[in-house]
Amino acid sequence: MPPSSNELLKHTIAELGPMLQNRRISSQELTTACLEQVADLNPKLNAFITVTAESARKEAAAADADIRSGKYRGPLHGIPISIKDVFATRGVRTTAGSKILSNWIPDHDATAVARLRAAGAVLLGKNHMHEFAYGVTSDNPHYGPARNPWDPTLVPGGSSGGSGIAVATSMSFASLASDTGGSIRIPSAVCGTVGLKPTYGRVSRYGAVPLAWTLDHVGPIAKSVEDAAILLTVLAGHDSSDTTTSNLPVPNYRTTLQATARGLKVGVPRDYFFEHADTEITSAVNKAIAGLKELGAVVVEVQVGDLEPCSAAEAHITLVEATSYHEKHMEKHLSEYGDGVRTDLEAGRFLLGTDYVKSQRYRSHLKAILTEVFRKVDVVVSPTLPAFPPRVGEVWVQSGDLREHIIDAFLRFVIPFNLTGFPAISVSCGFSRTGLPIGLQIAAAPFNESALLKVAHAYERSTDWHLRYPSQLG
Amino acid sequence: MNPADDTRNQNALTRRDWLAITAVSTVGACVPSLSAQEVSLENTLKSMEPLTGAVLSRDSLASASSLVSVIVESSKGLRSLDLGEIEPATEFQAK
Numbered sequence: 260m261p262p263s264s265n266e267l268l269k270h271t272i273a274e275l276g277p278m279l280q281n282r283r284i285s286s287q288e289l290t291t292a293c294l295e296q297v298a299d300l301n302p303k304l305n306a307f308i309t310v311t312a313e314s315a316r317k318e319a320a321a322a323d324a325d326i327r328s329g330k331y332r333g334p335l336h337g338i339p340i341s342i343k344d345v346f347a348t349r350g351v352r353t354t355a356g357s358k359i360l361s362n363w364i365p366d367h368d369a370t371a372v373a374r375l376r377a378a379g380a381v382l383l384g385k386n387h388m389h390e391f392a393y394g395v396t397s398d399n400p401h402y403g404p405a406r407n408p409w410d411p412t413l414v415p416g417g418s419s420g421g422s423g424i425a426v427a428t429s430m431s432f433a434s435l436a437s438d439t440g441g442s443i444r445i446p447s448a449v450c451g452t453v454g455l456k457p458t459y460g461r462v463s464r465y466g467a468v469p470l471a472w473t474l475d476h477v478g479p480i481a482k483s484v485e486d487a488a489i490l491l492t493v494l495a496g497h498d499s500s501d502t503t504t505s506n507l508p509v510p511n512y513r514t515t516l517q518a519t520a521r522g523l524k525v526g527v528p529r530d531y532f533f534e535h536a537d538t539e540i541t542s543a544v545n546k547a548i549a550g551l552k553e554l555g556a557v558v559v560e561v562q563v564g565d566l567e568p569c570s571a572a573e574a575h576i577t578l579v580e581a582t583s584y585h586e587k588h589m590e591k592h593l594s595e596y597g598d599g600v601r602t603d604l605e606a607g608r609f610l611l612g613t614d615y616v617k618s619q620r621y622r623s624h625l626k627a628i629l630t631e632v633f634r635k636v637d638v639v640v641s642p643t644l645p646a647f648p649p650r651v652g653e654v655w656v657q658s659g660d661l662r663e664h665i666i667d668a669f670l671r672f673v674i675p676f677n678l679t680g681f682p683a684i685s686v687s688c689g690f691s692r693t694g695l696p697i698g699l700q701i702a703a704a705p706f707n708e709s710a711l712l713k714v715a716h717a718y719e720r721s722t723d724w725h726l727r728y729p730s731q732l733g
Numbered sequence: 734m735n736p737a738d739d740t741r742n743q744n745a746l747t748r749r750d751w752l753a754i755t756a757v758s759t760v761g762a763c764v765p766s767l768s769a770q771e772v773s774l775e776n777t778l779k780s781m782e783p784l785t786g787a788v789l790s791r792d793s794l795a796s797a798s799s800l801v802s803v804i805v806e807s808s809k810g811l812r813s814l815d816l817g818e819i820e821p822a823t824e825f826q827a828k
Contacts (some may be wrong), residue, residue: 570807602796606798608787609781609801610805614812618811619821620819620820624816626822
């Protein structure tokens with residue numbers, strides 16, 4: 260008996276690939292199931308700004324025809340995925356969550372989008388996001404708030420909120436997203452998905468509307484670590500359109516995964532990364548660390564020192580670079596920005612050049628600190644976030660003993676890896692008493708995504724957190 | 734309750750606090766009155782209009798100057814850091 264739509268939606272890309280290749284299921288069945296899920300859930304959760312149902316069906320039919328004639332391209336062929344609306348998508352409205360670009364229909368694909376198309380993925384549509392990726396709530400004044408799939412009264416995190424929602428609820432099987440100040444890892448931790456920010460230069464940024472060139476990264480949000488590995492293998496590699504991309508060869512990240520963490524050294528930086536955090540979160544992360552030990556990892560405490568200047572460094576780099584990019588829009592369209600983003604952009608004109616350069620020098624300093632840490636360990640682990648998400652429209656959170664603004668809270672543990680460009684992933688490591696996901700962040704040295712994915716995969720396979728679905732899925 | 738009034742278990746007001754305050758209230762109505770430093774900064778920002786070419790509205794000027802003030806205030810740790818001869822970071826060199 261063929262699987263029902265509901266059963267199909269619960270699979271990962273890794274599981275679906277052989278089913279498609281062997282023609283046990285079709286891309287059209289998968290795409291129909293996803294589109295029905297979108298029709299059912301998107302009005303409530305607002306995960307998509309644009310749904311490309313007609314073209315998705317055509318792409319699915321073409322994928323099925325290719326597979327039937329023996330032209331199977333690989334594990335993404337025929338898989339329905341979605342794209343954060345920050346990426347230029349040929350022929351498809353690309354808004355970057357803004358009013359200013361609300362009618363922009365690019366004549367080209369971002370490189371990452373082009374690579375997904377070449378791999379045979381079916382594009383379902385463009386995911387909702389915080390305006391111009393400039394925030395962490397996905398509460399968008401132009402397209403409405405995106406809503407947390409585990410509790411729709413709460414925010415889903417951001418800026419890739421729509422991507423996190425879509426994958427958590429199987430509206431799509433994965434989403435291409437971006438991360439400047441945690442925008443892949445934050446919604447992944449909040450929505451209970453896997454979110455991978457690769458090394459800076461591992462995946463091309465060409466065609467993604469910039470927020471801050473120094474800090475922007477491109478990566479996948481997926482249902483499992485294995486799926487993230489599959490996507491990274493497709494996305495990664497040098498791109499002549501993005502001169503910051505590396506010529507380092509791209510391994511098949513999926514084949515490096517293993518079920519054990521034996522032989523891997525896991526560093527725990529208790530200074531900074533465990534301070535001022537909700538005790539349910541730290542408790543879950545500590546249990547995850549114990550779990551890694553049981554899987555054979557050698558767990559050691561490491562010192563990273565005082566990372567307090569990270570917040571100021573991020574503020575200077577993001578505000579100044581974002582304003583520099585947006586100057587052309589600000590001249591004629593200032594009133595079309597949302598209030599929060601407009602204030603940030605205006606303030607970016609007036610920060611001191613010397614403070615901006617000091618922030619760039621601080622990045623070098625931080626890289627040296629973390630490089631030394633990664634001489635001793637393969638990965639470091641921490642909570643992804645110190646607090647749970649607030650209600651839509653609210654901006655204060657309780658991070659253990661500290662009441663703070665959501666931006667300060669949600670950036671605190673993720674931003675060191677944007678400042679340095681070191682790769683980091685968020686995977687689920689438990690749930691709160693009220694049923695909200697908790698994220699475990701795992702980071703590694705530059706271009707050592709293999710170690711990061713190995714540890715993440717081994718941990719994930721030893722638990723069932725990734726198998727839980729929001730109740731809307733049924 | 735104005736978040737700025739709540740000092741229980743709260744770190745020093747950060748830049749984002751000002752975003753939150755100004756996003757939900759009208760300037761002059763609920764925002765705490767500006768300190769002398771902030772007024773001076775607001776005047777400085779206003780005087781830079783010929784340089785930047787940007788003429789900010791009264792409300793925008795107030796919120797932008799408040800945000801700049803808080804960012805500068807919260808950057809003391811960064812500014813006091815002695816980084817010796819460390820140069821600005823570049824992206825990873827392609828290998």
